[in-house]
Amino acid sequence: MSAPIGILGGTFDPVHLGHLRICVELRERLGLDHVRLVPNRVPPHRDAPRASDQVRARWIADAIADEPGLVLDTLELEREGPSYTADTLASLRARFPDRPLVCVLGQDAFDGLVTWHRWEDIGSLAHVVVVPRPGTPRSPVESLPGLTRTDRVEDLHDRLQGCLLAADVTPLAVSSTQVRRLLVQGRSVRYLVPDPVWRALRAR
Secondary structure, three states: OOOOEEEEEEOOOOOOHHHHHHHHHHHHHHOOOEEEEEEOOOOOOOOOOOOOHHHHHHHHHHHOOOOOOEEEOOOOOOOOOOOOHHHHHHHHHHHOOOOOEEEEEEHHHHHOHHHOOOHHHHHHOOEEEEEOOOOOOOOOOOOEOOEEEOOOHHHHHHOOOOEEEEOOOOOOOOOHHHHHHHHHOOOOOEOOEOHHHHHHHHHO
16 A cells, blocks of 8 residues: 555644644654645634735745645635535545545644534544644543544554554644734744745745
């Protein structure tokens, strides 16, 4: 079976080094073919992004231009209505029917998973990997309907979907909210965001 494909969704308003470090580390540790960064158009569980769809997509494209293992996927920006993860995974499953898919969630997102639209379908479409979020307490990652807890990375390769794994990554305590707050205060965000994004923000 071909190597799994990772999926990281978010508003990326703006994309920052924490996002990218998660992608790079998980690609290496889990043996992923690549990781797709999927910016939301209408996030169902948070406020609408401040920056436009086009600007956020450009930030991501510029940030990952020199990293061949990361890919921008604009499928949610091209779809009307709320950016539901289950719908996105269904689209990706149709596009990659024979590839394991790995949906990456922060601890805070996973803790609220059972409130999501069609959350019960996620395990029939992809694996889920949970990563810690700085500032959010680490709670147990237990099996859910359709998602079986495992500690074996090999399971992500041997099956198309349905596994639940907790992974440690380097904790970079940076958030898009923090970046926006610093910008409002007229302070530098260099070394919190990739240099191409820093230059674009400085020019705004």
